Amino acid sequence: MDDLTLSDAERLRYARHLSIPGVGEEGQLRLKRSSVLLIGTGGLGSPAALYLAAAGVGKLGLVDDDKVERSNLQRQILHGESGVGRPKLESAKERLREINPHIEVVCHESRFTPDNAEKLVAAYDLVIDGSDNFPTRFLSNDACYFARKPLVYGSIFRFEGQLTVFAPHLGGPCYRCMLPTMPPPGAAPSCAEAGVLGVLPGIIGTLQAMEAIKLLLDVGEVPLGKLLCYDALRTSFRTLRLSPDPACKLCSSEASLRSIRNPETLTDPSCTMPDIPSISVDELDARIRSGKPYVLIDVRQPEEHAEHSIPGGKLIPLDELPGRLEEIPRDGEVLVHCKAGGRSARAVSLMLESGIPGAINVAGGIDAWLKRSGT
Incomplete structure (x- = not known):
C-alpha cells in the first residue's frame, strides 16, 4: 500500500471526501496513513x-x-x-x-x-x-x-x-x-x-x-x-x-497508579462475585461423567439456551429465578451456569441466601464449555 499517493481507484472511491474542505486529498492521505x-x-x-x-x-x-x-x-x-x-x-x-x-x-x-x-x-x-x-x-x-x-x-x-x-x-x-x-x-x-x-x-x-x-x-x-x-x-x-478529577489516581498530580496491572484491570471480565463456590468446566464434565446426582441450572435467556446448551440443564432465566426457587432442590449439588459466569454467580448468591446450600457456580459458563470442547 503506497501511503504517499492515492491511486485512481482510491480517488474514485473517496471522491465525496476529496471535495470536502478540511479533508481533500491531504486529509484522505492522512486517513490512509x-x-x-x-x-x-x-x-x-x-x-x-x-x-x-x-x-x-x-x-x-x-x-x-x-x-x-x-x-x-x-x-x-x-x-x-x-x-x-x-x-x-x-x-x-x-x-x-x-x-x-x-x-x-x-x-x-x-x-x-x-x-x-x-x-x-x-x-x-x-x-x-x-x-x-x-x-x-x-x-x-x-x-x-x-x-x-x-x-x-x-x-x-x-x-x-x-x-x-x-x-x-x-x-x-x-x-x-x-x-x-x-x-x-x-x-x-x-x-x-x-x-x-x-x-x-x-x-x-x-x-x-x-x-x-x-x-x-x-x-x-x-x-x-x-x-x-x-x-x-x-x-x-x-x-x-466531565472535568478532570484532581484526586484521580491515574491522571492527576496525586496519581498513585504507575502500571496497567492494578486491581481494576486484573479483575475477571465476567465480574464474578467474590466468595462464591465455583467449579471449572473440566470439573463440570467430570461430574457429568461420574454419574453422581446433581442438578444443572442455566440462567441465560431462552434464545441463548436454544442456540447452545449443556446436556441435562434446566432453563430458569435469572430474572425469573426469585419466583421459581421452589423448583430447585434444597439438598445435593446445584450447578449453575450462564454465558460467562457473571449471571450465574449472582444466581448462586441468591440461592445460598434462600437456603439452597449446594449451589455452585460454573466458572466461565457456556463460553468456557464450548471453548473446551472446540465447538
Missing part, C-alpha cells in the same frame, strides 16, 4: 469498523476471541448468517475487505488483557473501546493514558447510549475521572440480561467512528470533557460536563 485499534467486533465495534473501513483508514486492528452466535446478528452488523459458529475475526475481516480492499485489517484473536494491552495500543494511533465490561474499560483507559493515545468510549443500555473521548494528554479527563472505582458485581446487567434495541449500538458505534475520524484528521471539536448521552425513546441528546 492512520491506524485504529478496535476492542471488540460486536454491537459497537461493528458499525465503527464498517465506517472506518469505508472512510479509508489505512489500518484497522481488531481484538476479539469470540465466535459469532445467532443472537449477535440483531445488532452486530459485521456478521451474517454464514458466520454463525465461526470466529468473529474471520467474519469481520471478510466483510471489511469487501467494503474496502485498499485497507489493511489486522486480526488479534485474543482478549484485550494486561498481558497484551500495552503492545497492542502502541501499534495504533487511537483506540475505540467497544467492550461490554468494566475491567476492559479500565484497562483500555489505563493503557491509552500511559501510551498518550486518545480513547473513543461508547456504551449502550436498552434505549440509551453514551459517547466521549478520554485523552488527558489533550487536556481532557480519563475514564477514572468519571468512574473512580469498580462498580460491584451485578451493578450493570449485560445486554443478554437487560436487552438492547439493535439499532442503538449502530448509532453510538457510528458516532465513535466519527470522533475517531475527526481526531485522525485534526478537524472539528471532539468531546473532551463532555459525555454525550442519547435517549432513543425521547429522540434527544444531552451533554454532561
Whole structure:
C-alpha cells in the first residue's frame, strides 16, 4: 500500500471526501496513513469498523476471541448468517475487505488483557473501546493514558447510549475521572440480561467512528470533557460536563497508579462475585461423567439456551429465578451456569441466601464449555 499517493481507484472511491474542505486529498492521505485499534467486533465495534473501513483508514486492528452466535446478528452488523459458529475475526475481516480492499485489517484473536494491552495500543494511533465490561474499560483507559493515545468510549443500555473521548494528554479527563472505582458485581446487567434495541449500538458505534475520524484528521471539536448521552425513546441528546478529577489516581498530580496491572484491570471480565463456590468446566464434565446426582441450572435467556446448551440443564432465566426457587432442590449439588459466569454467580448468591446450600457456580459458563470442547 503506497501511503504517499492515492491511486485512481482510491480517488474514485473517496471522491465525496476529496471535495470536502478540511479533508481533500491531504486529509484522505492522512486517513490512509492512520491506524485504529478496535476492542471488540460486536454491537459497537461493528458499525465503527464498517465506517472506518469505508472512510479509508489505512489500518484497522481488531481484538476479539469470540465466535459469532445467532443472537449477535440483531445488532452486530459485521456478521451474517454464514458466520454463525465461526470466529468473529474471520467474519469481520471478510466483510471489511469487501467494503474496502485498499485497507489493511489486522486480526488479534485474543482478549484485550494486561498481558497484551500495552503492545497492542502502541501499534495504533487511537483506540475505540467497544467492550461490554468494566475491567476492559479500565484497562483500555489505563493503557491509552500511559501510551498518550486518545480513547473513543461508547456504551449502550436498552434505549440509551453514551459517547466521549478520554485523552488527558489533550487536556481532557480519563475514564477514572468519571468512574473512580469498580462498580460491584451485578451493578450493570449485560445486554443478554437487560436487552438492547439493535439499532442503538449502530448509532453510538457510528458516532465513535466519527470522533475517531475527526481526531485522525485534526478537524472539528471532539468531546473532551463532555459525555454525550442519547435517549432513543425521547429522540434527544444531552451533554454532561466531565472535568478532570484532581484526586484521580491515574491522571492527576496525586496519581498513585504507575502500571496497567492494578486491581481494576486484573479483575475477571465476567465480574464474578467474590466468595462464591465455583467449579471449572473440566470439573463440570467430570461430574457429568461420574454419574453422581446433581442438578444443572442455566440462567441465560431462552434464545441463548436454544442456540447452545449443556446436556441435562434446566432453563430458569435469572430474572425469573426469585419466583421459581421452589423448583430447585434444597439438598445435593446445584450447578449453575450462564454465558460467562457473571449471571450465574449472582444466581448462586441468591440461592445460598434462600437456603439452597449446594449451589455452585460454573466458572466461565457456556463460553468456557464450548471453548473446551472446540465447538
